[in-house]
Amino acid sequence: MASVAVVHTARRLVSATALKVYVLVVSLYTLGILVWVERVQENLLLVANNGVLAVGNFVLYAAMHTSVAVQLVLAVATVALVSLAVDFVRTLSTRRLSF
Numbered sequence: 001m002a003s004v005a006v007v008h009t010a011r012r013l014v015s016a017t018a019l020k021v022y023v024l025v026v027s028l029y030t031l032g033i034l035v036w037v038e039r040v041q042e043n044l045l046l047v048a049n050n051g052v053l054a055v056g057n058f059v060l061y062a063a064m065h066t067s068v069a070v071q072l073v074l075a076v077a078t079v080a081l082v083s084l085a086v087d088f089v090r091t092l093s094t095r096r097l098s099f
Contacts, residue, residue, distance in 0.1 A: 017087055020080050027077035034070050 012018065031037075040062065047058040063074060 017084070020084050020087070024077055024080040024084065027073050027080060030073045031070065031077065034073065035066070 043062075044055065044058060047054050063071065066074075
């Protein structure tokens with residue numbers, strides 16, 4: 001019976017959704033290492049007073065003017081996040097409420 005539990009646990013740990021979560025966590029950790037997050041947050045809060053368009057401009061400018069490594073990690077994190085969101089929506093849409 002222990003082998004069944006091991007196989008079940010291994011399948012859950014290596015499922016597609018779990019791998020997407022792992023990629024997202026590693027990407028966010030890597031971004032934290034590559035980018036001075038405190039400064040970005042301070043600058044974002046200063047820009048946030050000017051409205052949503054200013055925030056969008058700041059995010060676009062900040063992403064375009066970083067190193068290629070940061071852009072690649074950001075792209076991987078974005079793909080993982082969008083993929084997880086698609087899985088989440090798919091899960092919600094397939095569930096049926098029963099009373």
